[in-house]
Amino acid sequence: MRRARSCRALGLDPAGGAAIVGAGPGCEHLASVGFQTRWDIYRASAKARLIGTVEAPDAEAAIKVAAKEYNLPDPRRLIAVRRP
Numbered sequence: 001m002r003r004a005r006s007c008r009a010l011g012l013d014p015a016g017g018a019a020i021v022g023a024g025p026g027c028e029h030l031a032s033v034g035f036q037t038r039w040d041i042y043r044a045s046a047k048a049r050l051i052g053t054v055e056a057p058d059a060e061a062a063i064k065v066a067a068k069e070y071n072l073p074d075p076r077r078l079i080a081v082r083r084p
Contacts, residue, residue, distance in 0.1 A: 038083040041066040048079065056080075 036055040039062035042048040051070055056062035059080040067075035 037062075039066075039080045040083055041070075042079045042081065043072075044077050044079050051078070053083065 035057060037057065038053055038055055039059065040053050041051045041062065043051055051066060051072070054062050054065045054069060056065050059082070062080040063075050063078045066072065066078060066080070072078065
């Protein structure tokens with residue numbers, strides 16, 4: 001079983017701002033201090049195909065970064081999955 005990172009272990013104060021999808025309780029402020037999560041980006045089709053990996057605070061931002069970084073014309077067809 002893997003151990004979850006706590007906000008205090010990262011040296012951050014657990015009082016906070018905007019929420020990160022899937023960050024866990026008490027870590028909502030990480031987005032406001034620029035915490036970056038690694039996201040796998042897939043093209044949505046009959047069979048999902050891995051495009052690459054990007055760093056961003058949330059899934060929506062990850063899709064925008066991937067569309068720009070990988071020069072993809074239609075970001076609506078992308079799926080972001082947080083890496084463990």
